[in-house]
Amino acid sequence: MAVKIGLIGAGRMGRVYASTLAFSVSEVDLVAVADPDRAALAEVADRYHIPSTYQDYRDLLGSQEVEAVVVASPTGTHAEVIAAAAQAGKHIFSEKPLSQNLQRCDEALKAVRQAGVKLQMGFMRRFDAPYAAAKQKILDGVIGKPVMFKSTSRDPKRTSLEFAKRENSGGLILDMGVHDFDLARWLMDSEVARVHSEGACLAFPELKEVGDIDNVVINLRFTNDAIGNIDLSRNAVYGYDIRTEVLGTDGSLWIGYLQQTPTLVLTRAGVMHDTVPYFMERFGSAYAEQVRVFVKHILEDTPPEVTGEDARAATAIGIAATLSLDEGRPVQVREVDL
Amino acid sequence: MAVKIGLIGAGRMGRVYASTLAFSVSEVDLVAVADPDRAALAEVADRYHIPSTYQDYRDLLGSQEVEAVVVASPTGTHAEVIAAAAQAGKHIFSEKPLSQNLQRCDEALKAVRQAGVKLQMGFMRRFDAPYAAAKQKILDGVIGKPVMFKSTSRDPKRTSLEFAKRENSGGLILDMGVHDFDLARWLMDSEVARVHSEGACLAFPELKEVGDIDNVVINLRFTNDAIGNIDLSRNAVYGYDIRTEVLGTDGSLWIGYLQQTPTLVLTRAGVMHDTVPYFMERFGSAYAEQVRVFVKHILEDTPPEVTGEDARAATAIGIAATLSLDEGRPVQVREVDL
Amino acid sequence: MAVKIGLIGAGRMGRVYASTLAFSVSEVDLVAVADPDRAALAEVADRYHIPSTYQDYRDLLGSQEVEAVVVASPTGTHAEVIAAAAQAGKHIFSEKPLSQNLQRCDEALKAVRQAGVKLQMGFMRRFDAPYAAAKQKILDGVIGKPVMFKSTSRDPKRTSLEFAKRENSGGLILDMGVHDFDLARWLMDSEVARVHSEGACLAFPELKEVGDIDNVVINLRFTNDAIGNIDLSRNAVYGYDIRTEVLGTDGSLWIGYLQQTPTLVLTRAGVMHDTVPYFMERFGSAYAEQVRVFVKHILEDTPPEVTGEDARAATAIGIAATLSLDEGRPVQVREVDL
């Protein structure tokens, strides 16, 4: 009883999902793929044995066979594609973000609600084994009441200047921080009420030209009075660095460290080991796991745990944190989300 | 220009290789599979889209289409299957061990040499990124001259009693130690000249009934006078534990640690984290990597780096170490390999 | 040619310094001790073989023999004692803080300048081997230009309610953060220009009664545009937790980890180890090291590297961070330091 899936987008993330759907999730048939780029479309269809191809994703949505779609189209199109897929009655798994515009978030979410389809957002860190284990520990009461959230997300290099522009990626805070904002809400089980950002362009002066920064620290205050801080950086030249701490009244949880299976080199100079190069090495299996869970929700008709509302909330925090950076003052999240 | 591959064996390891060949190695076509078990055969062929199936592997070897085979049949059949595949003119990738009998090793190797085909043995630890990095560091002279080899291989549970019998697995030393013996020869770049084993049945008394032990330490002396020690255990109840050290005159290398990406739980009781459950979590990607390298050797007509002779040498050390256990004395490896 | 030292204060920290001066620093003679508490005075004099005792520290300052003093009197008296010691022509080593009042800081510093004596402040973390090594690495250019400062100081338990009052300890931020403020200025080699605090009383409701909080995160902006964040907590029930990171354009430094020499316990439940209980286990040797350096400065007539001005600057940051907490807005440090 396999779920018949159509893939929208055959770019970098589209291929990650194609491979996952074709090889790693057994209860699905990947029956269609859509992408305006003819060459990419042909290559992905061939490599992953996908029978139907479409240049226009709306034609894919028109296929009776397709029961659910995986949205891996460019970031700026997510909200529109999700709304159209919902109107076509398809269940939807979508890469983050929903949209960097809260109004467009709302339109998409309304379409989903009206159609009564399932929507699961690709916050894959929730499906990473260490993060999932940490959430369970918190639910089990191992660290008591969570009081402080600390999170670090650092890339080993800067993005392209084109992508760095606010109109494209949303800027450092929205682009990189959205995962941390989602983790904050999820692990602390409380909404973020207020943010304060200190950021600057310190390592890559050329980013300033296009209006972006490369380092930021963001104070958080949750509605339950818990506090937190997130730091984001583009210059972790030593490797991809994703770590989170949750300090509670009875203990603390540390999630993530620099490497996987170390080779230690010990010489007169000291002890040396390497780090995780980048995100697929660190989170590759989480990408597959979240799709497995999405398929299970369809087959068993259960609600997804990472909703469009979650994606919207993370975006709202990012917008507020960006505003705090721009205006140099703490910003209540509700200011940007009336 | 993909290499057309036939898979011999559709059991546990056969499926690992089917998945690898179907999904993770791009320059191959998995065109045939053989297994006497009809149900397993059908299931694997269906799951991995393999067009031809055979109950008798000799029929698969008769196929003109098949250029190379991956041997994942039961341990005791490897030597026979390798010889037959060589006689059929197929390149061969084979799971370890070659055979636990040196004479049968020699017969298979003779067939391979006469046919002029490539044979690569599945010592996948050599393809594990940390081990490969360590080997390169040694070649680069980072630790000077290697003088001591230390290796630990511990399973989280005992094998079945049937498998534990010497006539099946070869016993603890041959079954588990063969990887360490291969690492010893490879990393130290010297043959093992003498071994001394101290072992006992200490954790699982029922193993004694079938003639096996559950813990052993094995002293090594290399032909270049370097020394070493390997410990093997079936009762690492805390998780799968694979570690190796190479101490040199200018430094040391430590390969492996207990876990991958940790979640640390910090409470009044202390700091706690989990471990690697078992071998696929630890070495899964090395299984794919070694097949990629094998296919590359075929396409580029270059010699495999893990040869049948390597497999034979590791087996000879294991036989000598088992004899040392039985007779309570150091054993020269050449005693068992005239 | 030993320096003759008088110790002012025979309480908890007084005894730490008495032990250090008597046993761990060879070029000093501990010739006098002052404390209004007769019993404490007698006990310390006897235990550390100190010939002269005084109930009034001003009498100790009147002694011709005493060349330098170590000030370990109650926090609130430091500025007054330092000024008096300076006026008496003694070199001064003083426990932190200088004062929690900037005007009183200035009065003490003026007295020191006018007398031309040496003053070294007890920011012992600068003398802790890992922190000292980190500073040297930064000076060596190992991580390029420092762009982000992250620091964590967490106590395993709350202070007494009496001590928690702002009029006594200065509150959480001034009491615990002063070391981090000093590290921030020292490691980043830039002054702190702006701070923003989010804090709350989350673990110990009784602290709210006396006007204190138990958790806080503090955003920093340096005058050179670098950024930072400090978190302070009273509920690190898992152990004393002091860690600092400095992220630069060419790398990062991590200073500190939870424990010293670990015993790992590996069972079916996972891997467990313990932590550092409290500050003397972690920083004990740094207390001695800083005094050794102070004595060396006297003997060689060189300027101390941890000055009263440093102490004043750290206090100013703390006052600004506390104001940010009280008023819920970012505060320029110069606002509190006209």
Added chain:
Amino acid sequence: MAVKIGLIGAGRMGRVYASTLAFSVSEVDLVAVADPDRAALAEVADRYHIPSTYQDYRDLLGSQEVEAVVVASPTGTHAEVIAAAAQAGKHIFSEKPLSQNLQRCDEALKAVRQAGVKLQMGFMRRFDAPYAAAKQKILDGVIGKPVMFKSTSRDPKRTSLEFAKRENSGGLILDMGVHDFDLARWLMDSEVARVHSEGACLAFPELKEVGDIDNVVINLRFTNDAIGNIDLSRNAVYGYDIRTEVLGTDGSLWIGYLQQTPTLVLTRAGVMHDTVPYFMERFGSAYAEQVRVFVKHILEDTPPEVTGEDARAATAIGIAATLSLDEGRPVQVREVDL
């Protein structure tokens, strides 16, 4: 009620004990010191305020005032000094080893028994916090029945050639391994029945000239059938490296790691930290702790837990392991100890 102690030996270890007795153990008075070297004697007496000095230790033993002695004289004299101290009715704390000759061990132990005095041997690793914690965990049953003992002792440099001679240090195995032999007996709670050594001179050819080796691995078999392995090396150029594992039926214990409080340096080249330089940095506090315990045993008239018999047993294992090296065969410990 302080115990009056005489120190025999004012060399390197004598000074370690003088400092400990003078400063770190409160219930003792260090009343006398003996050393044939006049200058060393005067310096130690002056530095640690010791009233009585003797060039001949027998004169110190004649002092009525002295209740107990700490023996830190040259290794070869321990047995003789212990016997004389016992005959003089003094309690005795002695640096290891007792003697490298089992007959001389027996003579000293006989004198101790006849005199009814307390003798505690300086196996200070038993008093190191991580080792003490591990022993307690084993007694608590945390790892079930211990089945395998693994221990590593590696020095960062070779000894002097003079010291390396067997007639002086006893050679690598007896000199360095004696601590591991003691740990083996203590942690496994079983006697060592059989040993097998593989060793060679691999890093420092000059050691071969004086009859010593620089690397060795030693297989152990305990009387309760448990097994073990110890490796010793003089070429741990990366730092002093002391680690022990005890694998049991329900878990494992790892004691020791390379460093204390790390500074991690993260650059493009990887992550680097330093190591422990040498033994005082690693075991300094254990030296003091064992003396504290000795004094407590005298004051409370309780039996020491590290006896002369323990020292004798460790020596016997070392002699057997050295014989195994010389003769290339496993050696029963009882062969050398009839």
